[in-house]
Amino acid sequence: MRFTWFNLMPWPYLPEDFREQNRSVWVDISGNLFDPVKGHALYNDYMDLLEYAGGVGFDGIGVNEHHQNGYGLMPSPNLIAAGLARRTDQCAIVVLGASIALYNPPLRVAEEFSMLDCLSGGRLVAGFPVGTSMDTNYCYGTIPGLTREKYAEAHELIRRAWAEREPFAFNGRYTKLRYVNLWPRPVQQPHPPIHIPGGGSLETFDFCIDHTYSYSYLSFGGYIRGKQLMDAYWDRVAQRNTPDTSPYRAGFAQFICVADTDSEAERLYAPHVHYFYNRCLHVYPGFADAPGYRTIKTIQKGVLSQYAPGSLFQEHPWKDLVENGHVIAGSPETVRQRMEELIEGLRVGNVFCLMQIGDMPKDKCMHSTRLFAEKVMPKLRHLFAEYAGDGRFWCHPLPKRAVPAEVRERPLVDA
Amino acid sequence: MELKTINTHRVPVRYYEGGEGPPLVFLHGAGGLVMDLQFLDQLARRFHVYAPLVPGYGDSEECPELRDMLDFTLHTWDVVDALGVRNPILAGFSMGGMIAGEMAALAPHDVARLALIAPAGLWLDEHPIPDIFAMLPYDLPKVLFYDEVAGAQAMTAGMDLGDPKFLQAFLVENARQLGAAGKILFPIPERGLAGRLYRIRAKTLLIWGESDKLIAPAYARAFQNAIADAEVVMIPQAGHLVPFEKTAEVVAALSRLV
Numbered sequence: 001m002r003f004t005w006f007n008l009m010p011w012p013y014l015p016e017d018f019r020e021q022n023r024s025v026w027v028d029i030s031g032n033l034f035d036p037v038k039g040h041a042l043y044n045d046y047m048d049l050l051e052y053a054g055g056v057g058f059d060g061i062g063v064n065e066h067h068q069n070g071y072g073l074m075p076s077p078n079l080i081a082a083g084l085a086r087r088t089d090q091c092a093i094v095v096l097g098a099s100i101a102l103y104n105p106p107l108r109v110a111e112e113f114s115m116l117d118c119l120s121g122g123r124l125v126a127g128f129p130v131g132t133s134m135d136t137n138y139c140y141g142t143i144p145g146l147t148r149e150k151y152a153e154a155h156e157l158i159r160r161a162w163a164e165r166e167p168f169a170f171n172g173r174y175t176k177l178r179y180v181n182l183w184p185r186p187v188q189q190p191h192p193p194i195h196i197p198g199g200g201s202l203e204t205f206d207f208c209i210d211h212t213y214s215y216s217y218l219s220f221g222g223y224i225r226g227k228q229l230m231d232a233y234w235d236r237v238a239q240r241n242t243p244d245t246s247p248y249r250a251g252f253a254q255f256i257c258v259a260d261t262d263s264e265a266e267r268l269y270a271p272h273v274h275y276f277y278n279r280c281l282h283v284y285p286g287f288a289d290a291p292g293y294r295t296i297k298t299i300q301k302g303v304l305s306q307y308a309p310g311s312l313f314q315e316h317p318w319k320d321l322v323e324n325g326h327v328i329a330g331s332p333e334t335v336r337q338r339m340e341e342l343i344e345g346l347r348v349g350n351v352f353c354l355m356q357i358g359d360m361p362k363d364k365c366m367h368s369t370r371l372f373a374e375k376v377m378p379k380l381r382h383l384f385a386e387y388a389g390d391g392r393f394w395c396h397p398l399p400k401r402a403v404p405a406e407v408r409e410r411p412l413v414d415a
Numbered sequence: 416m417e418l419k420t421i422n423t424h425r426v427p428v429r430y431y432e433g434g435e436g437p438p439l440v441f442l443h444g445a446g447g448l449v450m451d452l453q454f455l456d457q458l459a460r461r462f463h464v465y466a467p468l469v470p471g472y473g474d475s476e477e478c479p480e481l482r483d484m485l486d487f488t489l490h491t492w493d494v495v496d497a498l499g500v501r502n503p504i505l506a507g508f509s510m511g512g513m514i515a516g517e518m519a520a521l522a523p524h525d526v527a528r529l530a531l532i533a534p535a536g537l538w539l540d541e542h543p544i545p546d547i548f549a550m551l552p553y554d555l556p557k558v559l560f561y562d563e564v565a566g567a568q569a570m571t572a573g574m575d576l577g578d579p580k581f582l583q584a585f586l587v588e589n590a591r592q593l594g595a596a597g598k599i600l601f602p603i604p605e606r607g608l609a610g611r612l613y614r615i616r617a618k619t620l621l622i623w624g625e626s627d628k629l630i631a632p633a634y635a636r637a638f639q640n641a642i643a644d645a646e647v648v649m650i651p652q653a654g655h656l657v658p659f660e661k662t663a664e665v666v667a668a669l670s671r672l673v
Contacts, residue, residue, distance in 0.1 A: 027549075138549060141602045145594040146482060173482075286549040289586075290601070292594025299586050 001343065001383050002394055004060035004094045004125075005053030005369065006253060006352040009046050009080075010071040012359030013038060014279040024284035025070040027138045033070065043073070045362050047080065051087045052366055053355075056373040059394075060092035060125060062352055064197070064218070065099050066132075067139035071280035071358075078112045085120035086404050092395045093120050096197055096216060096352070097127020101147060102140045105175045106154035107182070110161040114186045121401035122187035125394065127216070128155060129197040130204065134283065137290040145292030148203065150174050162191040193393050195251060195350070200229045201298045205236040208249070214350060214393040216251035220281065223254055223342040224325035230346040232301075247343075247384045248393040251350030254342060255327040255357055258371035262330040268364055270318045273327055275358030278315065327357075332375035339376060343383050350393065416455050416464070423493045429475040430467035430494070434459025437527075437673050439504040440495055441466040442511030445547065445596040446656075447473060450569065451508070454658040457666045461673075462504065467494045469510075471595035484599050484606035488517040492525075504672055505617070506530035508658055509630070510596055513608065516638075519619075520611035528672040529617040531638060532665065533630050533655055538605040542631040548593065548601055552576065552585075558628045561654035569659070612641035619645040622668050624653030624660065 014033065015021070022030060050061040063080045066072030074080055081095050093116060098109045109128075117124040130151050136142045142150060153172045160168065160180070167181040186192055195214040198204035208215040215233055219226050230250060237245060255273065259265035321327045328338045343351065353372065356365045416433035431448065433455070439462035443451060448466060458464050469487075470478035481490055491514050495503060505526045507515030512534020519526045538544070545558050552574070553567075560566025575581045599606055619642050623635045632649060639645045648668045653661045 137601070143601050144548075144597050146598065149479075284549070286551050286554075290548050290597070291589040291592070292597045292601075294590060296587055296590055299583065299590055302583065 002059045002350045004062040004352050005058040006062035007356050009073040018279045019282045025282045026134045027287045029070045054088035054091035060094040062094035064096045067135045092125050093123050094125040099131035100128050100154040101151040110158040114184045117186035122397040124192045126192045127195045133290045133293045134287045138287050144290035209240050218253040222325035246387050246390045247347045247349035248390050250348045252348040253352035255354045257329040258335050258368045265329045272358040272360035336376050336379050421497050423497050426470050426478040428467050434464045436462040438463045438500045442507035442514050444509030450659045454662045471591040502527040504528040508532040520614040523614050523616040526617040529619040532622045535604040536608040542633045559655045561626045615642050621647045624657035625649050625651045627655045629655040
């Protein structure tokens with residue numbers, strides 16, 4: 001099993017009447033709600049938390065990319081990842097990921113991921129999302145109907161740039177480069193492991209199967225609702241005669257809160273979970289799915305954005321959120337049981353643990369994180385033991401890695 | 416009007432044809448032809464009307480190879496050629512006006528007269544065009560009509576977004592139609608036409624609803640200033656969907672072109 005402690009980096013100061021006063025938490029959220037002085041403290045707190053999780057036994061620490069978003073403060077996940085690479089030494093750095101169609105040229109992603117892989121000594125797990133419609137189309141202006149074609153071309157460029165050792169010309173429709181010549185190159189050869197976050201597009205299932213990439217469903221709906229989509233993925237894996245059904249071909253994101261008892265979990269964490277569902281998920285439905293972003297085939301299968309009208313869950317009492325699996329919360333034993341249900345039910349070897357939720361303060365988050373690492377994770381390690389040797393979807397760090405040195409000037413030895 | 420199919424280099428194209436008189440090619444807006452059928456019937460009393468659908472609209476085949484403005488412009492000339500029409504009166508509404516303007520700029524000697532009805536294609540910072548791609552269906556009538564209530568009734572007749580089957584069909588149609596329109600309209604409906612309008616030689620009519628809340632009447636002046644021989648017809652008590660709201664007035668204005 002691979003457990004990645006994942007931080008969305010939500011802005012925790014959205015006012016109580018945020019929903020009434022604002023159309024959307026994403027795309028056109030008011031700039032007046034951001035305070036850079038608080039932002040300074042917050043980024044540092046959030047990076048502390050990621051580093052803490054990396055130190056207590058999580059296999060990976062994860063970041064992702066969002067734009068103009070009140071619950072995701074990382075337009076550039078690679079900046080955060082670079083910082084994390086310096087202050088952690090064991091865990092994978094999971095960037096899930098960089099929206100490759102949004103970079104001009106997309107070669108930038110190949111370069112930055114190579115830098116991160118060098119910086120971290122081969123600890124990078126790379127993610128290539130198509131990106132949500134909010135980020136890709138509405139914030140970054142990519143034409144919806146051309147997004148997938150642009151993505152496919154960016155992917156081809158990055159993979160070739162990582163693979164080839166001599167300069168080559170790349171004549172794409174969206175990117176034309178006379179001299180593609182990647183410097184630096186990634187530590188992991190032929191390339192870092194690749195995860196693809198998806199929202200149920202059939203094309204993305206096939207893309208993962210074709211390239212041996214891990215499919216990650218980053219839903220906020222929890223594992224009970226998520227099962228339908230993951231089942232569809234595994235059906236597709238079977239249909240396509242994929243050579244194996246390794247659980248590491250799949251990942252799932254889940255909100256998790258651990259306390260000493262079930263009732264303590266509610267007392268400690270419920271307000272922060274409500275903050276997330278009621279304020280952070282307040283996305284204007286008009287931004288959910290730009291026409292042309294999702295393919296006809298996918299719409300016909302009934303796959304809609306989790307931000308589509310009617311899809312969002314609001315004002316649910318704690319009990320419902322827990323029972324419906326939106327949040328796995330409770331004592332270590334309760335959480336263990338439900339995590340087993342998740343892992344086995346969805347057949348996922350990679351779990352992205354969303355443990356900083358809404359406006360949860362640092363101390364509570366560390367408490368929950370430590371309990372999970374000490375009392376839950378060890379009891380889940382035995383799952384999928386038969387696939388323990390499957391290294392295709394995880395990083396392969398250098399055995400000997402540099403550590404950041406203390407900065408101290410030494411007398412110059414001038415020979 | 417009769418719905419027919421004609422083959423072009425890239426894709427079979429569906430088009431309406433009917434009426435007698437000088438040939439007039441009408442290019443529809445991002446909403447398709449559904450709201451314009453009566454207008455076309457009226458137009459067919461004075462013109463031989465051809466109204467092709469952009470690939471992906473209605474029941475027509477999609478054409479992924481149409482990606483940018485030049486593709487749309489040349490494809491539409493291909494349609495005109497395939498129809499065997501020479502020197503047509505070229506009329507276009509909204510997105511169709513943008514395509515017609517581009518066609519007339521690209522091939523200025525091949526257009527007898529040009530009629531741009533509330534065309535897209537320019538961008539004035541002082542008059543930003545609302546983002547129809549981010550609008551929910553029930554928000555559209557507010558920006559499309561002068562008489563919002565009547566417009567909404569006509570637009571949403573038979574629509575039930577609460578019915579999952581209807582919703583799915585609606586989303587598929589949107590993805591096909593607005594997905595195609597987005598190639599030239601998203602995220603800003605401007606692809607450099609301003610720099611090409613000087614090439615237009617045809618006598619041009621700019622027809623606008625005085626209360627257009629999508630593409631403000633200020634754009635009429637901007638087009639007029641950039642086209643050598645252009646006249647503005649401003650129609651009172653009409654919004655963006657002026658051919659629907661003031662059918663007789665628009666037909667009358669077009670009739671003056673011959």
